[in-house]
Every structure is written in C-alpha cells, then in structure tokens.
Amino acid sequence: MQIEKKPLIVAFCCNWCSYAGADLAGTNRLNYPANVKIIRVPCSCRVNPLFILKAFQRGADGVIICGCHPGDCHYTTGNYYARRRITLLFSMLSYLGIEKNRVRLEWVSAAEGAKFAATMQSFAEEIAELGECKRLEDLRCKK
Amino acid sequence: MQRIGVFVCHCGTNIAGTVDVKTVAEMLGKEPGVVFSTDYQYMCSEAGQTLIQDAIKEHNLGGVVICSCSPRMHEQTFRKACAKAGLNPYMVEVANIREQCSWIHKDVAEGTEKAVILGRAAIAKVHLNAPLTAGESPVVKRALVIGGGIAGMQTALDIADAGFEVDIVEKNATIGGKMAQIDKTFPTLDCSACILTPKMVDCAQHEKINIYAYSEVEDVKGFVGNFSVAIRKKARYVDETKCTGCGICTEKCPVKNIPNEFNMGMDNRRSIYIPFAQAVPKIATIDPNTCNKLKTGKCGVCSKVCGAGAIDYTQKDEIIRREYGAIVVATGFNMIDMTKFDEFGYAQSKDVITSLEFERLTNAAGPTGGTLLRPSDGKHPHTIVFVQCCGSRSTTENGKPYCSKICCMYTAKHAMLTREKYPDTDVYVFYIDVRTPGKNFDEFYRRAVEQYGVHYVKGMVGKVAPRADGTLHVQASDLLAGEQLHIDADLVVLAGAIEPDKSARGLATKLTASMDTNDFFTEAHPKLRPVESPTAGVFLSGVCQGPKDIPETVAQAGAAASKVIGLLVKDKLTCNPCVAQSDELLCNGCSGCEHVCPYGAITYETKEFMQFDRSMKPRRVASVNPAVCQGCGACTVTCPSGAMDLKGFSNRQIMAEVDAICK
Numbered sequence: 001m002q003i004e005k006k007p008l009i010v011a012f013c014c015n016w017c018s019y020a021g022a023d024l025a026g027t028n029r030l031n032y033p034a035n036v037k038i039i040r041v042p043c044s045c046r047v048n049p050l051f052i053l054k055a056f057q058r059g060a061d062g063v064i065i066c067g068c069h070p071g072d073c074h075y076t077t078g079n080y081y082a083r084r085r086i087t088l089l090f091s092m093l094s095y096l097g098i099e100k101n102r103v104r105l106e107w108v109s110a111a112e113g114a115k116f117a118a119t120m121q122s123f124a125e126e127i128a129e130l131g132e133c134k135r136l137e138d139l140r141c142k143k
Numbered sequence: 144m145q146r147i148g149v150f151v152c153h154c155g156t157n158i159a160g161t162v163d164v165k166t167v168a169e170m171l172g173k174e175p176g177v178v179f180s181t182d183y184q185y186m187c188s189e190a191g192q193t194l195i196q197d198a199i200k201e202h203n204l205g206g207v208v209i210c211s212c213s214p215r216m217h218e219q220t221f222r223k224a225c226a227k228a229g230l231n232p233y234m235v236e237v238a239n240i241r242e243q244c245s246w247i248h249k250d251v252a253e254g255t256e257k258a259v260i261l262g263r264a265a266i267a268k269v270h271l272n273a274p275l276t277a278g279e280s281p282v283v284k285r286a287l288v289i290g291g292g293i294a295g296m297q298t299a300l301d302i303a304d305a306g307f308e309v310d311i312v313e314k315n316a317t318i319g320g321k322m323a324q325i326d327k328t329f330p331t332l333d334c335s336a337c338i339l340t341p342k343m344v345d346c347a348q349h350e351k352i353n354i355y356a357y358s359e360v361e362d363v364k365g366f367v368g369n370f371s372v373a374i375r376k377k378a379r380y381v382d383e384t385k386c387t388g389c390g391i392c393t394e395k396c397p398v399k400n401i402p403n404e405f406n407m408g409m410d411n412r413r414s415i416y417i418p419f420a421q422a423v424p425k426i427a428t429i430d431p432n433t434c435n436k437l438k439t440g441k442c443g444v445c446s447k448v449c450g451a452g453a454i455d456y457t458q459k460d461e462i463i464r465r466e467y468g469a470i471v472v473a474t475g476f477n478m479i480d481m482t483k484f485d486e487f488g489y490a491q492s493k494d495v496i497t498s499l500e501f502e503r504l505t506n507a508a509g510p511t512g513g514t515l516l517r518p519s520d521g522k523h524p525h526t527i528v529f530v531q532c533c534g535s536r537s538t539t540e541n542g543k544p545y546c547s548k549i550c551c552m553y554t555a556k557h558a559m560l561t562r563e564k565y566p567d568t569d570v571y572v573f574y575i576d577v578r579t580p581g582k583n584f585d586e587f588y589r590r591a592v593e594q595y596g597v598h599y600v601k602g603m604v605g606k607v608a609p610r611a612d613g614t615l616h617v618q619a620s621d622l623l624a625g626e627q628l629h630i631d632a633d634l635v636v637l638a639g640a641i642e643p644d645k646s647a648r649g650l651a652t653k654l655t656a657s658m659d660t661n662d663f664f665t666e667a668h669p670k671l672r673p674v675e676s677p678t679a680g681v682f683l684s685g686v687c688q689g690p691k692d693i694p695e696t697v698a699q700a701g702a703a704a705s706k707v708i709g710l711l712v713k714d715k716l717t718c719n720p721c722v723a724q725s726d727e728l729l730c731n732g733c734s735g736c737e738h739v740c741p742y743g744a745i746t747y748e749t750k751e752f753m754q755f756d757r758s759m760k761p762r763r764v765a766s767v768n769p770a771v772c773q774g775c776g777a778c779t780v781t782c783p784s785g786a787m788d789l790k791g792f793s794n795r796q797i798m799a800e801v802d803a804i805c806k
Contacts, residue, residue: 008804008805010801010804010805015215019213019215020215022242022243023213023215023216023239023242023243025242025247026213026241026242026243026244026246026247027242027246029246029247030247031247031248031249032247034244034247034248034253034254034256034257037257037260037261037264037804038239038243039264039797039800039801039804040214040239041776041792041797042721042774042775042776042789042792043775043776043777045739045775045776045777045780046775046776046777046779046780046789046792046797047780048779048780048794049780051794051797051798051801054798054801055801055805058801058802058805058806059805059806060801060804060805071657071658071659071660071665072657072659072665073657074677074775075677075741075773075775075777076655076656076657076677076678076741077739077741077777078741078775078776078777081739081777081780081781085780117247
C-alpha cells in the first residue's frame with residue numbers, strides 16, 4: 001500500500017487525562033487529521049525531551065505533548081515537571097534551528113474530547129503550514 | 144525475537160465500517176516477528192477470547208497485539224484472557240483503532256492506513272515487553288481517620304462496626320466538629336446535638352475505636368496497606384486517666400477572660416476548660432498561652448481544687464507512631480474570614496455576625512441561653528438582614544469561586560426559626576440565587592417564604608454601615624424591582640463562604656494527596672471514585688473534598704468507610720508492576736530522582752560494587768520501593784545517567800513506538 005507522505009505528528013498523551021480525552025473525541029466522533037498518531041504514556045512527565053528530538057530525527061514533523069491541567073495531575077506534580085522540561089526544550093529547539101511551533105504542550109482533561117480534537121486540528125494545520133521538518137532528519141533512520 | 148500474534152477486531156461495524164480489517168490483519172501479518180494474524184467480529188466476546196487463547200497455545204505466542212477499542216476499555220479483559228492461556232498478562236499490547244481511528248475518520252483508505260501504523264507501533268512495543276509480575280504487600284488491618292467531626296466519626300463507626308481497629312485523630316480537645324456548634328438541622332429542624340452527641344458517645348465507647356483528641360498528624364510515611372504515621376499528642380497538662388470531667392477546675396480558674404472558641408468568641412471561658420458540656424473525651428485542658436501557672440509559675444488553683452489530682456503542669460507533647468492500612472481524611476471546613484470584606488462592616492460592628500455565630504446565639508447551650516439578643520447591647524433585634532453568598536461564587540481576591548452549597552438552606556432555616564420564635568421580627572434575605580437541590584429542600588425554602596413571611600430579595604448587599612444610634616444601615620439593590628433599598632437593621636447575618644480547614648494543605652503534602660486550586664482534596668475520579676484520593680490508600684470523607692451538607696457528608700463518610708473495609712479485608716495487595724527501576728550500575732547517586740518522586744518511593748542505599756581491580760567499593764545507589772511507586776515516570780526523565788527506567792513504558796519501548804509511527 002502506498003502511504004501518502006503528510007506532515008507527520010506524534011502526540012504523547014498522558015494515560016489519565018489526555019488519552020481519555022482522545023478516547024472521548026472518538027466516542028463523540030469528532031474528526032481530526034489522521035496524520036496525528038497517539039502514543040500513550042503514564043504521565044506527561046514520562047516524556048523525555050530526548051524523545052521529542054529523537055522523533056524529529058526519525059522523521060516526525062511535529063510533536064505534541066498532552067497532559068492533565070495544572071493541579072489535576074494524577075501523580076500530583078507530573079505535569080509541572082513536563083511544563084518545565086518542555087519550556088527548557090523550546091530554547092534548545094531555537095538553538096537547533098527547529099521552529100518552536102513544531103512542539104506544543106497542551107492540557108486536555110478526560111472531559112475535553114472537543115478540545116482534544118480542536119487542538120489536534122489546529123496543530124496539524126500549523127505543522128502543515130511549516131511543512132516537513134528536515135533539520136534533524138537522520139537519513140540512516142529511513143528505510 | 145518474540146513470536147507475536149495479531150488480533151484485529153471488527154467491533155461489529157464500529158471498526159470494520161471505516162477500517163478494512165482484513166487488509167490490516169494481512170499487512171500486520173507481514174511485520175517482523177508476527178507469526179499469526181487474524182481478524183474477528185468481536186475479540187472481547189467469549190468466542191474472541193477463546194480464539195486468542197487457542198492461538199497462544201497453538202503458535203506458542205510470546206506476545207499478543209490486539210487491534211481493537213481503547214486499552215482503557217478492554218486491556219484488562221485481554222490481559223486476563225491471555226493469562227488464562229499461560230501468557231504473562233504484560234505481554235499484551237492494545238492498538239487503539241476504534242476511538243483513535245475508525246470513529247474519527249470517514250475515509251476507509253485513511254482509516255486502514257492509520258490502523259496499520261498503530262498496529263505496527265504496538266508490535267514494535269510488544270517486541271520489547273518483558274514479563275512482569277505484580278508484587279504483593281501485606282495490609283495492616285487498622286485505619287486512621289483524621290478529623291473527628293461528623294464525617295470522621297461516621298467513617299470510624301462504620302469501619303469499626305465491620306470489625307477493624309480505627310484511630311481518630313482530632314486536633315481540638317473534643318470530637319464533634321462543626322455539627323456540635325449547630326443548633327438545628329435543615330430541612331427537618333431536628334436538634335443537632337440530639338443526633339450528634341449519641342454518636343460521639345458511641346465513638347468513645349466502641350471497643351474498636353481509639354480517639355486521639357487534642358492531637359495532630361506529625362508525619363506520614365509508607366504506602367497503601369502500610370502507612371506509618373506519627374501523631375503528636377499535645378500536652379493538656381491534665382492526666383487523662385485521672386480527670387473525671389467534673390469541671391470544678393473550670394469554675395475556679397482565675398483567668399476568666401479568654402474568648403470561648405466554641406461559642407465563636409461571644410462569651411468567655413477560663414484558662415482551663417472543657418469545650419462544652421457533652422465534650423468527648425470529657426477531659427479538662429489547660430490553655431498554655433494563658434495559664435498563669437505555666438506562664439509565671441504562680442497560681443496552681445486548679446491543682447488545688449482537683450479532687451482527682453489530675454493536673455500535671457510538667458506534661459509534655461508526646462509523639463506516638465502507629466501503623467495503618469488506610470487513611471481517611473475528614474478535616475472539614477471553616478468559614479472564611481469576614482473581616483476581609485469591608486463592605487459588610489463585620490469588623491466595625493458587633494451586630495454584624497456570621498451565620499455560625501448566629502447558630503450559637505440561637506442555641507440553648509450558647510452564650511445567651513438560646514434567646515436571640517444583639518451581641519452589642521443584649522437587646523432583642525427587630526429587623527434582621529441575612530446576606531447570602533458572602534464570598535461564595537465570587538471572583539474577587541478575597542472570595543471563593545465556588546458555591547458553598549449549604550448557605551441557602553441554613554439561611555432559610557435561620558429565617559424560619561427567627562420568625563417562628565419572634566413573630567414581631569422583620570426578616571430579610573438578600574440572595575443572588577436560591578439553590579435548593581435536595582430532598583425536601585425546596586419545600587422547606589418555600590415554607591420560609593410562604594408560611595413564615597420571610598422577605599426574600601434578589602440582589603446583593605452593597606454596604607453595611609453602623610450608625611451612631613447602634614442600628615445598621617443596609618444598602619442593597621432589589622434586582623427584580625430595579626430599585627435601591629435602604630434598611631435599618633438591628634442585626635446583620637453573613638452567610639460566609641466555607642473553605643477547607645487551614646490544616647488541610649499541610650496534611651495533603653504529608654499524604655501526597657492532591658488538592659484543587661481551592662484546597663479541597665481531589666478525588667481519584669470525579670464521578671466513579673468520589674471518595675478515594677488519587678493516592679492509593681487515602682480516602683476522603685466530608686467537606687474536605689467539597690462543600691456538602693450533613694446528610695451528604697454522612698453518606699460520603701459511609702462510602703469512604705466501605706472502601707476502607709474493602710481494602711482492610713484483604714490480606715495482601717497486588718501492586719502495579721509497571722514501576723520504575725534503577726540500574727544500579729549506571730546510577731551515580733545524585734538524588735535527582737528522589738527529589739522529583741511525589742511518593743517518596745525512592746530511597747538511597749549504599750551497596751558494594753566491584754571495581755576494575757576486583758576490589759569492592761561502597762557506592763550510594765537509588766532503590767525503588769515497588770509497592771510505593773505509582774509508575775508516573777518523573778524520575779526516568781530526571782535521571783542524568785539514564786539509570787532509571789519505567790517497566791511497561793521503558794525508554795526503548797516508547798522510542799520503538801515513535802520509530803514505528805515515523806517509518
């Protein structure tokens with residue numbers, strides 16, 4: 001099967017809020033672009049900034065991290081760690097010459113299916129506008 | 144390489160409608176390591192599960208990928224099914240091709256393509272899965288209830304009745320809480336003390352309940368089933384075993400001018416006191432800040448009059464450490480400080496009071512013996528203004544954004560009781576909305592309006608200003624009539640917002656239980672797990688979780704008790720095996736992980752490691768307690784040397800998924 005090359009988006013979703021929000025978007029049949037692929041992590045603090053850089057290296061064009069709203073983290077403080085780490089990553093991205101907009105951190109609760117779909121829609125549009133991210137792409141990762 | 148089986152579910156037409164399941168099964172069958180791939184109508188059905196189990200045995204599968212609905216839905220179902228066939232349940236991965244694929248995409252080609260990619264990601268992950276075994280930890284069959292109000296007492300009684308030992312820790316000298324201060328309860332108007340005090344006595348007499356009054360939780364260690372709690376038993380300067388509660392000391396003490404907290408400071412108590420006549424335990428307590436003997440060494444009247452010889456000026460705080468299987472938080476509430484609201488003139492006039500002060504003024508055991516008298520001059524008030532939502536539903540800095548829930552009903556009760564007892568009194572109630580959702584609540588409120596002739600006015604009070612003649616000038620708007628009202632009131636009663644007790648924030652930190660922005664404890668799930676905290680083994684009872692009235696509090700207390708009983712009845716607990724683990728050879732002992740761990744699951748120990756020259760050298764390394772770790776993964780990212788990893792969501796597994804998606 002020939003797979004159409006689209007801007008590719010990796011979404012890391014925390015198990016307790018955002019992954020459930022994504023499920024709710026599905027239950028409510030809310031459409032968002034198919035090039036968003038979700039990876040389930042226990043908490044947004046499980047997302048190592050290195051995962052994001054490595055995703056760019058492997059050919060992702062945008063990475064979005066979704067966690068519980070501040071104060072609502074299942075693990076009490078995980079999303080605060082995520083917020084700090086991603087903030088630090090932003091300055092790293094400019095240094096690497098990658099547009100800051102290619103990484104986004106969003107809070108989506110389990111009740112916000114509509115917000116999840118809308119967020120993915122807007123992020124996908126933004127990445128589509130930015131186009132492919134070739135900066136870090138490692139050709140050795142390509143098969 | 145694992146021998147992997149792929150099972151694609153049609154979910155009727157839920158998946159098969161927009162995903163070509165046959166193609167998905169065929170494409171995934173070509174992935175490396177996949178030795179069996181099939182599709183079926185309903186994988187979660189009995190027949191579907193049998194299909195999986197047969198395939199595991201027949202093809203000797205080492206890993207299973209199920210392309211179906213969300214893992215939040217049926218992951219457990221499939222894990223159990225695979226476990227029955229002899230496969231480790233953690234060798235199962237679910238690719239979510241329903242909620243995150245078929246349901247959101249209309250185009251079959253698009254849906255099929257995405258389903259294949261999601262399947263590949265799951266296959267890539269399962270290749271790196273390792274069999275995990277859930278550990279077990281023993282359960283200490285004793286519960287701790289923090290707070291001795293109606294919530295804590297009810298929880299303790301329910302747990303104790305099931306046969307488990309319960310300790311109640313209450314920071315005040317007596318249990319009873321706010322309900323002990325209330326005169327009558329809505330909507331039945333039964334006497335609060337008459338229904339509360341028997342429960343207090345029940346708690347004291349129950350052979351399974353132990354009350355630590357005048358005590359506070361000092362620190363909490365451990366985890367579900369095995370908490371270790373230090374309780375600070377504050378010095379009462381009275382020997383509990385000797386004091387008979389006769390009260391002679393509280394009459395003879397020469398220090399007379401201490402505001403009585405139980406009566407909201409509207410009368411005085413002595414330096415040695417028993418909070419109220421029905422206090423449990425009925426033991427005198429010396430207030431060390433005001434006692435002459437303790438401050439200056441001169442006095443000792445109480446010890447002279449005490450027939451039992453119970454007074455002990457040398458008593459010290461005592462720290463008691465006990466083990467518990469479960470902890471219930473029942474810390475309750477307080478009314479917010481009304482002095483911050485200048486417009487209501489609470490600080491300027493004694494005749495502007497809070498509704499809890501009003502309760503005491505109408506209570507037969509209160510400062511006026513139950514006769515409603517103005518605090519300033521002791522005269523009977525003829526015009527009373529009740530102001531609702533003082534600080535509730537407010538977006539100002541001093542206010543609270545939430546509805547305090549109980550004020551509408553208790554104000555209707557106050558208004559009704561006032562009109563019944565003193566028909567010559569004019570009663571005004573200023574409200575934003577009257578909220579009466581509850582059994583017999585609206586009928587009760589309507590009785591206040593229709594039968595008792597209480598003037599309900601929609602509108603907020605703008606200003607309460609004391610006049611020279613002692614009356615209070617109340618300026619308010621009547622929103623329905625569209626006019627300003629000026630009322631000369633004798634008494635103004637403020638229905639202040641309720642807020643969690645100040646001690647709750649510190650306690651939450653000790654328990655690592657989460658709180659919302661208003662300092663109410665958060666529940667594990669707002670709808671499905673309302674009495675459990677997200678921290679395993681910590682349960683919530685009463686207003687500490689959110690504003691509620693007495694029946695709701697009692698109901699929640701019972702629910703919390705049943706959850707505690709469900710936990711304590713088990714001999715062993717199964718732990719979540721997806722926990723962090725430290726590679727001791729890589730760990731450099733920096734303590735970074737220890738600092739980010741919200742559960743205190745990581746400790747450091749010194750171990751001997753072999754050096755290049757075969758000598759042994761001690762080194763400090765992190766060690767994760769799998770029974771405490773909840774598996775959030777915060778430590779894995781913090782670790783600078785990459786020694787920490789999370790089982791079930793390892794660095795390699797997550798990167799394998801990223802790879803598969805990006806391929």
